[in-house]
Amino acid sequence: MQRKKIAVIGIGSFGKLFVQYLFEDGHEVIAIDKDPVIIDSIKDSVTIAVALDATDEHALISQGIADVDYAVIALADDFETSIICAESLKKCGVKNIYARYQTPLQMKVLELLGIKDLFNPEERAARSMAETFSFSGMRSSFLLSDDYSVVEVTVPKRYINKTIAEADLRHKYNINVITIKRPITNKESKRASDSKGEKILGIPHGNTLLREDDVVVLFGSQSDITRFLES
Numbered sequence: 001m002q003r004k005k006i007a008v009i010g011i012g013s014f015g016k017l018f019v020q021y022l023f024e025d026g027h028e029v030i031a032i033d034k035d036p037v038i039i040d041s042i043k044d045s046v047t048i049a050v051a052l053d054a055t056d057e058h059a060l061i062s063q064g065i066a067d068v069d070y071a072v073i074a075l076a077d078d079f080e081t082s083i084i085c086a087e088s089l090k091k092c093g094v095k096n097i098y099a100r101y102q103t104p105l106q107m108k109v110l111e112l113l114g115i116k117d118l119f120n121p122e123e124r125a126a127r128s129m130a131e132t133f134s135f136s137g138m139r140s141s142f143l144l145s146d147d148y149s150v151v152e153v154t155v156p157k158r159y160i161n162k163t164i165a166e167a168d169l170r171h172k173y174n175i176n177v178i179t180i181k182r183p184i185t186n187k188e189s190k191r192a193s194d195s196k197g198e199k200i201l202g203i204p205h206g207n208t209l210l211r212e213d214d215v216v217v218l219f220g221s222q223s224d225i226t227r228f229l230e231s
Contacts, residue, residue: 003027007068009054009085010075010100011038014121018074020045030063055084057091066093073099079106086113138229139215147221150178153229155214165206173228175220180204183213 004027008019011033019042023029029046033039036051043049052059054073065071071094075082082099089097090113098117101107107118124143139152159167169175180201198215201208210216218225 004069005067006030007032007063007065007071009033009071009073010082011035011042012074012076014076014100015074016042018072023047030065030068032060032063055081055088057088060088060092065089068094070096070098073097075100076102079109082106083109083113086110086115090114148219149222149225150217150219151225152181152215152217155210155212155216159210160212162210163206164204164208164210167210169218169228173220173231174224175218175228177204178217178219180208180210181215181217182211 006022006027007030008015008022009032011019011031015031015033016038019029019031023046029048031039031042031046031049032052032054033042034051034053039049039051048063050063052063054060054075071089073082073085073089075085079102086097086099096117097115098119099110099115101110101118101120102122107120110118127141127143137154137156139154141152142150144150164177169177181198182201184197184199186197218228220228
């Protein structure tokens with residue numbers, strides 16, 4: 001993994017988790033929020049934590065904002081600040097700007113400002129949960145875009161004891177098997193709760209046999225995955 005320099009502006013509930021995950025993954029993370037109390041609470045979980053007004057172009061420049069690989073505007077409740085911040089980031093020369101939106105109107109406004117990478121974490125979480133409830137066997141769903149997603153599905157009964165080549169999901173449904181999660185039992189564990197886990201099989205081959213209780217991780221378009229789940 002290539003280490004990136006990422007600035008996250010707006011450390012709310014989403015932003016706090018986001019910067020922590022980025023930092024744990026080894027990235028250089030600059031956390032920015034106007035509230036000193038929030039910044040103090042996150043300082044040990046990021047590379048740099050700074051309290052400043054994200055609408056102040058000079059303040060952003062002082063933190064080397066022009067040198068970041070990505071800037072993420074994660075503000076949730078102050079859309080006016082998001083707009084001004086987006087404009088300031090563009091003036092500072094930041095090339096890759098991701099911005100959070102909450103309504104279709106906000107999305108349109110950001111698009112008019114030239115911000116192409118937009119996200120709505122609440123919408124994605126809601127859609128993923130709805131899909132999990134809608135299809136039996138689905139363990140989780142991660143939306144990569146409005147058109148494509150990665151899903152985890154317990155192997156359907158019709159594919160148990162068949163190889164990936166025999167299942168032929170690539171040609172039948174135009175979806176790819178990324179990997180397989182296989183349940184394992186650790187007999188040396190003293191507690192029953194610690195004895196069960198999962199093993200990632202890596203990149204599977206065509207002769208990999210699908211077993212009962214295996215979880216297949218699939219990538220494809222929303223429509224193709226839905227077609228597979230409904231068949």
